[in-house]
Amino acid sequence: MRYAEPETVEEGLALLAAHDDARCLAGGASLVAMMNAGRVAPGMLVSLHRIPELSDITETGDGLWLGAMCTHRGVAAEPRLRGAMAVVRSAAGQLAHPAIRNMATLGGSVCLADPHTELPAALVAASARAEVAGPGGRRLVPVESLLVDGFRTSLQRGELVTRVFIPRGTDGAVGHHLRFSRVSSDYPTVSLSLVLVMDGDTCRQARVVVGASGPVPLHVDAADQRLVGTRLEEADVAEAGRLLVRAATPLDDVRGSAEYRRMLIPRLLGRALSQAREHAHV
């Protein structure tokens, strides 16, 4: 296996183009574990650690750009991720345990596309877009459409993710993330990320995304719409929960049966909505 440490995105792209079996190395938390288990064997590892622009954080009038190499710890500590954007900060601060949060990166989370993880779901809730660089230049892709299946993205050969844009969202929006796991540092059995806008007691906007309940983060427009215009009474939340459960395709695994996961979804939704409402009124 060969190993390279490019210092610019262009050098990295040239290496990816020159080696059919090249892979980017970000935090390495998952890739190195998969290599150790013999599940992947890249011929060329392209480390992204020495490319300064991949760790940049830039604020614009309408949101925040986070470099692909920002670690979860860095994202969790970013004070500018407020309002709707706080859903990403909240997920990054809760996931896994400190060793993983110190090591693993935002770009690695998106590109791994592991259905058991929660950060991709939080990014979809935030309507985040990824900047993808490749031989043809750079393009912006909604994270929701980058994640096409479990462990599969729409990235083409020779492309890499350079940064992720988190839009500021509507004034007064609240972003919130909740996870249910067997123990605090485990992968979640189910996670739920949401962005909520309240007008007094009435819900003006809702975007709910469930993680670990299908091959990609689960977002159901009809469930969002069922909440909008209501006072988030028990019946409204229960019906939105039913719509999410109907669309979910969870797995049976050591973290819970599919049936158990279906039972958790409406409960997490109810809890996340009431916690988000409390933040909305602060």
Ligand SMILES: Cc1cc2nc3c(=O)[nH]c(=O)nc-3n(C[C@H](O)[C@H](O)[C@H](O)COP(=O)(O)OP(=O)(O)OC[C@H]3O[C@@H](n4cnc5c(N)ncnc54)[C@H](O)[C@@H]3O)c2cc1C
């Ligand atoms: C023990 C453990 C527990 C975890 N628990 C959780 C959890 O509870 N919740 C959660 O959400 N996540 C969890 N994760 C996943 C973690 O958050 C990251 O998603 C994961 O480790 C990948 O990030 P990384 O930076 O380590 O990427 P790597 O392991 O370096 O890379 C992962 C894949 O993405 C590709 N890649 C990386 N960066 C780029 C890029 N910029 N462009 C193109 N391709 C790229 C690599 O080539 C590789 O295929 C856990 C991971 C581990 C190992």
